[in-house]
Amino acid sequence: MLGDKQDFTVDYKGDIFLAYEKLNPDAVIDTLPANYKDGSPSLQLYMKVLKDDRIVITANKAPLALAFKDIVGKGRVGFQATVMSGTPSINLFRVLPGSEVKRIRGILNGTTNYILTKMYNGLSFTEALKDAQTLGYAESDPTNDISGFDAGAKLTILANLMLNLDITIRDVKIEGIQNLDSAKRDNKKIKLIAYADEKTVQVRPVPLLPEDPLFSVDGVENGLEISTDIQTIVIRGPGAGPKNAAYGLLSDLILMTRGWY
Numbered sequence: 374m375l376g377d378k379q380d381f382t383v384d385y386k387g388d389i390f391l392a393y394e395k396l397n398p399d400a401v402i403d404t405l406p407a408n409y410k411d412g413s414p415s416l417q418l419y420m421k422v423l424k425d426d427r428i429v430i431t432a433n434k435a436p437l438a439l440a441f442k443d444i445v446g447k448g449r450v451g452f453q454a455t456v457m458s459g460t461p462s463i464n465l466f467r468v469l470p471g472s473e474v475k476r477i478r479g480i481l482n483g484t485t486n487y488i489l490t491k492m493y494n495g496l497s498f499t500e501a502l503k504d505a506q507t508l509g510y511a512e513s514d515p516t517n518d519i520s521g522f523d524a525g526a527k528l529t530i531l532a533n534l535m536l537n538l539d540i541t542i543r544d545v546k547i548e549g550i551q552n553l554d555s556a557k558r559d560n561k562k563i564k565l566i567a568y569a570d571e572k573t574v575q576v577r578p579v580p581l582l583p584e585d586p587l588f589s590v591d592g593v594e595n596g597l598e599i600s601t602d603i604q605t606i607v608i609r610g611p612g613a614g615p616k617n618a619a620y621g622l623l624s625d626l627i628l629m630t631r632g633w634y
């Protein structure tokens with residue numbers, strides 16, 4: 374939390390509401406683990422912070438995947454770090470005014486893409502997951518990555534923002550990579566693909582041909598194809614990692630100080 378009354382000698386005993394009250398910050402930056410049961414304690418804190426007309430910047434997907442419309446549009450909320458970390462996805466959309474997004478399709482989870490790439494190159498699932506955890510890509514509970522839930526949360530955020538759907542993660546059809554014993558099928562690479570249009574919102578493993586723009590998005594990279602009524606844009610870049618997540622948060626903070634939103 375940022376404010377003029379910072380006192381790092383005080384132990385708030387993990388009580389973020391007490392910390393908010395005592396520090397009296399201008400902005401709250403949330404890096405808590407995702408709680409998909411009810412978004413607590415972050416969701417409740419955002420409501421208070423926004424009611425107080427202060428800033429929320431978050432890397433935590435759960436509150437937005439559970440209650441997007443209750444949070445975004447209710448005040449100043451930066452959430453670039455929730456989707457593709459520091460690679461502009463949310464903030465890219467801010468510079469695409471006047472176009473109508475028809476479809477989004479992407480690789481949105483760094484951990485599973487890292488695992489699938491390693492499996493494609495002959496490493497075992499277990500070894501690859503261990504590496505992804507050591508490198509700081511995986512969630513505190515990596516089941517959220519493997520099951521496709523993390524990608525589903527990111528897709529929920531994108532679908533609400535870019536397609537203007539009114540959905541929560543519970544509306545997303547999700548299949549993860551837990552049942553895959555190979556990441557290869559003939560000349561195709563299996564990737565965990567998140568897809569949304571007006572009617573379909575789903576995450577599932579899909580075999581991609583070499584000519585697909587997402588075929589060569591490997592390792593911790595993420596890729597996103599945004600099809601609008603004007604053009605199709607494809608972006609790619611690191612989707613996870615402490616430095617990239619921190620940059621996503623910092624980019625929101627800088628843009629806010631420049632009055633972008």
Ligand SMILES: NC(=O)C1=CN([C@@H]2O[C@H](COP(=O)(O)OP(=O)(O)OC[C@H]3O[C@@H](n4cnc5c(N)ncnc54)[C@H](OP(=O)(O)O)[C@@H]3O)[C@@H](O)[C@H]2O)C=CC1
Nearest residue numbers: 387404405406407432433454458509510513613614615618
């Ligand atoms: N790592 C990445 O690549 C990215 C992560 N994110 C998101 O950022 C968030 C943080 O990720 P990451 O840093 O990897 O996660 P970690 O699990 O490494 O860190 C979470 C931190 O939150 C602390 N914490 C947990 N519960 C509480 C609580 N109730 N009150 C105060 N502090 C608490 C933990 O403290 P303690 O260790 O003492 O329990 C820990 O320091 C997650 O929501 C993740 O999805 C987003 C983009 C990329």
Ligand SMILES: N[C@@H](CCO)C(=O)O
Nearest residue numbers: 482483484511512613
């Ligand atoms: N666990 C997430 C972190 C980035 O949101 C991932 O691997 O993509």
